[in-house]
Amino acid sequence: MADKPTFSQEISNLMYAAHGSPVNNCIQCGTCSGSCPAVEFMDQTPRRLIGMINADLKDDVLDTNTYWVCASCYHCSVRCPANIDIAGVMYAVKRYSIWNKTYADDLVGPVFSETFMKTIARSGRSYEPILAPTYIFGFGAKEFFQEVQGATKMMLKGRIPVLPTKIKRLKKFRNMMKRIVPVGEEE
Amino acid sequence: MKKYAYFPGCSLEKMALSYHKSSMEATQVVGVELQELDDWNCCGATTYFHLDEILANTLVARNLAMAEKEGLDFVAPCSACYKNAYFTNTYIKEDEDLAEHINYALEADDLQLEGNLNVHHLIDIFADEVGPEGIKEKVTNPLKGLRIAPYYGCQIVRPRKNGEEVEAPQFFEEIITAMGAEAIDFANKTRCCGGSLLLTNRKAALDMIRILLYNAVQSGADVIATACPLCQVNLEVYQTQVNEEFGTDFSVPVLYFTQLMGLAFGIAPKKLGIGSELVSTLPVISQFIAKEAR
Numbered sequence A: 001m002a003d004k005p006t007f008s009q010e011i012s013n014l015m016y017a018a019h020g021s022p023v024n025n026c027i028q029c030g031t032c033s034g035s036c037p038a039v040e041f042m043d044q045t046p047r048r049l050i051g052m053i054n055a056d057l058k059d060d061v062l063d064t065n066t067y068w069v070c071a072s073c074y075h076c077s078v079r080c081p082a083n084i085d086i087a088g089v090m091y092a093v094k095r096y097s098i099w100n101k102t103y104a105d106d107l108v109g110p111v112f113s114e115t116f117m118k119t120i121a122r123s124g125r126s127y128e129p130i131l132a133p134t135y136i137f138g139f140g141a142k143e144f145f146q147e148v149q150g151a152t153k154m155m156l157k158g159r160i161p162v163l164p165t166k167i168k169r170l171k172k173f174r175n176m177m178k179r180i181v182p183v184g185e186e187e
Numbered sequence B: 001m002k003k004y005a006y007f008p009g010c011s012l013e014k015m016a017l018s019y020h021k022s023s024m025e026a027t028q029v030v031g032v033e034l035q036e037l038d039d040w041n042c043c044g045a046t047t048y049f050h051l052d053e054i055l056a057n058t059l060v061a062r063n064l065a066m067a068e069k070e071g072l073d074f075v076a077p078c079s080a081c082y083k084n085a086y087f088t089n090t091y092i093k094e095d096e097d098l099a100e101h102i103n104y105a106l107e108a109d110d111l112q113l114e115g116n117l118n119v120h121h122l123i124d125i126f127a128d129e130v131g132p133e134g135i136k137e138k139v140t141n142p143l144k145g146l147r148i149a150p151y152y153g154c155q156i157v158r159p160r161k162n163g164e165e166v167e168a169p170q171f172f173e174e175i176i177t178a179m180g181a182e183a184i185d186f187a188n189k190t191r192c193c194g195g196s197l198l199l200t201n202r203k204a205a206l207d208m209i210r211i212l213l214y215n216a217v218q219s220g221a222d223v224i225a226t227a228c229p230l231c232q233v234n235l236e237v238y239q240t241q242v243n244e245e246f247g248t249d250f251s252v253p254v255l256y257f258t259q260l261m262g263l264a265f266g267i268a269p270k271k272l273g274i275g276s277e278l279v280s281t282l283p284v285i286s287q288f289i290a291k292e293a294r
Helices: A007-013 A031-035 A046-054 A058-063 A075-079 A086-099 A109-123 A128-136 A141-156 A170-178 B017-029 B053-070 B079-094 B096-109 B122-138 B171-178 B202-218 B229-237 B239-246 B257-264 B282-288
Strands: B002-006 B032-036 B073-076 B119-121 B147-150 B223-226 B254-256
Touching: A007 A046, A007 A086, A031 A046, A031 A075, A046 A058, A046 A086, A058 A086, A075 A086, A086 A109, A109 A128, A109 A170, A128 A141, A141 B229, A141 B239, A170 B053, A170 B096, B002 B053, B017 B032, B017 B122, B017 B254, B017 B257, B032 B122, B053 B073, B053 B079, B053 B096, B073 B079, B073 B122, B079 B096, B079 B119, B079 B229, B119 B122, B122 B171, B122 B257, B147 B171, B171 B257, B202 B229, B202 B239, B223 B229, B223 B257, B229 B239, B229 B254, B254 B257, B257 B282
Parallel strands: B002 B032, B002 B073, B073 B119, B147 B223, B223 B254
Antiparallel strands: none
């Protein structure tokens, strides 16, 4: 019987399009952490997160906010001497945590991503006003007020859409999605 | 006149309408035609990839397939759209298995993708296809003395696409110089603006924006030039909030490179969407508005 895959292998397998990424080759040099513009807001640095993945500390990895704080700037990925696509690894951990619902409750990222996806499935295009509730109610009173103020100013300048746009071949578009993610019969 | 399949992306429909308008104006002057893809869909920005990689690539592939059907190369003005399109176009050629999955799904919309097209960011068209010399030839209203910070952001230069320079790119500076303006030495020009962290981790994003604004202002920028709608909104719209959060008093205009180029081409500001900013651009650009604007 096949051995149970390690967490590192599971993560590599989730990087399908890029044919995995040699997470195991990490030499713990810390170039990623040194290049990361968001590192000070992470529970664990990218270097440590990769180390934890390789040590099979699955629960501890999923418990961090690190992969949700990654802004996908790819500075780490282009500099990694071991050719690990670190930003890609962060995406893979995000997917793992969304599929297994293992992310911390107070994070906005996963809910935002899911709502975004539902908006696309509904209309084929993104529509900012629908996305706002996913994050704005998690804000404190001051931030909430700032956000509303900013949105109002944008609206006055004609920069907020009033109605969502829909693509024309929406039915075919949804059927296309259903061929990848089985969410009901094709119409 | 070279023609491209133009994928505006969701932001350019409204939030960054000025980028769309100015792109249309500026390309027309240099003899490039942008033909908007009919019935394009959202490319997924960064968020589809949080959910499912194959689905994310499929949604991107639909837009590419429509361009390929027209026999045109693909141009996106948004960095995230560009990055997604570039890599899906690469993977479909390299990975037969992925291509099979994607093409099976595309069939539901009567489309197929082979990957026989090139994918460009709009700024590449100006940097490579038109070139600094080609821009210079069309400048009737040089932006003499205007100090512009070239803000590359992330995804135009990263991940590395084809062996190009990712640490210290220069093409944006060359474009700015061609407009007759001065490209300032902007150390953080490829540092991240926070992207969608603004919505999901506000504290981190506002700090990232603060660092960029501080660096641009300290380096003497009159205006920051961007080539991405999300960078523009983060750097401009959130200046008030950065100021409230950190007690700073930033008030630096942030314009799309196409708007600045449009001014240099003598196009009227209104046609370039200038006037929809929250940080007024007038104090900086009023002297550069052509007397007899096109």
